[in-house]
Amino acid sequence: MNSTPDHTTVTVLGLGRMGSALAAAFLAAGHPTTVWNRTPAKADALAAEGAVRADTVAEAVTASDLVIVCVLDHPAVQALLDPLAGSLTGRTVVNLTSGSPEQAREMAAWAAGHSIAYLDGGIMTTPDGVGNRASMFLYGGSREAFAAHRDTLAVLGDPVDLGADAGLASLYDAGLLGLMWSVFGGWLHATALVGADGVTAGAFTPVAVRWLTTVSLFMDRYAGQIDAGHYPGDDATIDVQLAAIEHLLHAGHARGVDGRLPELHRELMAKAAAEGNGGDSYARLVEAFRGR
Ligand code: FVH
Structure with missing residues (x-):
């Protein structure tokens, strides 16, 4: 042709x-x-x-x-x-x-x-x-x-x-699908949580999507920390977020919402804190995903 x-x-x-x-x-x-x-x-x-x-x-x-x-x-x-x-x-x-x-x-x-x-x-x-x-x-x-x-x-x-x-497209694809499933999981968990008090997914989702824009700004900042291997907790420390996640777990438990997703986050944060890194930023948890 x-x-x-x-x-x-x-x-x-x-x-x-x-x-x-x-x-x-x-x-x-x-x-x-x-x-x-x-x-x-x-x-x-x-x-x-x-x-x-x-x-x-x-x-x-x-x-x-x-x-x-x-x-x-x-x-x-x-x-x-x-x-x-x-x-x-x-x-x-x-x-x-x-x-x-x-x-x-x-x-x-x-x-x-x-x-x-x-x-x-x-x-x-x-x-x-x-x-x-x-x-x-x-x-x-x-x-x-x-x-x-x-x-x-x-x-x-x-x-x-x-x-x-040639291997990088598949590697990125796998990582990005994992990111998508994590975001879906977090959104569905949150939708179940607010839905227990009568909030519809339609009402909650626009607020959730705006929040993702803010989260993406955190990610931009944390990428530099990860590449530097240095995680200053000058915005919000693991210790602070460890305390905050208890509110999420409590609210979910009180409403019969499956808490396994936030429990994983709590477990990883608690490990970092127990290792003396509670003053670091959330980006420190990349070390846990690296198996360290
Ligand atoms: N659909 C999507 O949204 C996703 C987006 C991300 C990338 N994926 C990947 O794309 C590949 C194909 O996915 P698909 O959605 O087109 O899948 P199907 O509609 O099920 O079509 C499958 C085609 O594969 C042909 N096929 C299967 N086995 C063989 C074989 N042994 N020899 C030759 N062709 C084969 C099948 O042929 P037929 O059944 O019609 O005869 C279809 O043409 C996939 O890797 C996704 O992960 C899509």
């Missing part, structure tokens, strides 16, 4: 919920797009929108210099690409399938061994966020491939460059 200067041809392997959204975004931006899916019927809607349907994976990967893969998991990626290593030589593979950092680095080594340019990506949105510049797409791997395809990848969302290590 021919490329125009502004419209690189793209192949998308995997047309599940996410792969279909990726292919649709490329098509909408005017990129000639070839698609393949194990279950062919999932290509019907995209073909109706102008995508070229490939009957085989081999046909799909030879249609474009830029090959995007978004299937269930790492074994599926290996099973699709490994038999076609020769056909992929000289092309760029962007793997947007979720996996571990180790799997990403394994793929990068495999690709390097076959002179395939490789980028590993982490998609920080759901399918409805594809095509939105506010959505982050994390990339690590070949510098040349990122430079060459950055503008094309920007069609999907904001391309965040994590550097040459």
Whole structure:
């Protein structure tokens, strides 16, 4: 398939919920797009929108210099690409399938061994966020491939460059999902707490979201402390927060709310205080997560 200067041809392997959204975004931006899916019927809607349907994976990967893969998991990626290593030589593979950092680095080594340019990506949105510049797409791997395809990848969302290590997109992805679940957990716990006294989630959530903005400012400040390994408690000490968390635990207990989340925070703070670090900032608890 021919490329125009502004419209690189793209192949998308995997047309599940996410792969279909990726292919649709490329098509909408005017990129000639070839698609393949194990279950062919999932290509019907995209073909109706102008995508070229490939009957085989081999046909799909030879249609474009830029090959995007978004299937269930790492074994599926290996099973699709490994038999076609020769056909992929000289092309760029962007793997947007979720996996571990180790799997990403394994793929990068495999690709390097076959002179395939490789980028590993982490998609920080759901399918409805594809095509939105506010959505982050994390990339690590070949510098040349990122430079060459950055503008094309920007069609999907904001391309965040994590550097040459192909494992970092998966590592960030794992950490950011953990952050999301912690925030969800804290929000749901708080919603249950205030809900016990009749406050609706709809009333509470705007206040909670404003609070997250303030919390993000604390995080910016604490990042510097963590990198310096020095945690001055000049804003609020662990000792002060250890006392404050008792109010949360008491209020939750009185209302029958599950207290396991705040109990973990109390446990970590109590350990730091017992070790003589109660005068430090909350950022000190990174040491506990490091297992120290
Ligand atoms: N959906 C989301 O919001 C998240 C956002 C963050 C990133 N994930 C990751 O994206 C990968 C695909 O997820 P998905 O949501 O598109 O998943 P499904 O809709 O279930 O589609 C799965 C596709 O994978 C194909 N597939 C599965 N196994 C194989 C295989 N052995 N060989 C070839 N293809 C395979 C499947 O094909 P079919 O069942 O239609 O024939 C679908 O195309 C995933 O890593 C998420 O973690 C999405």
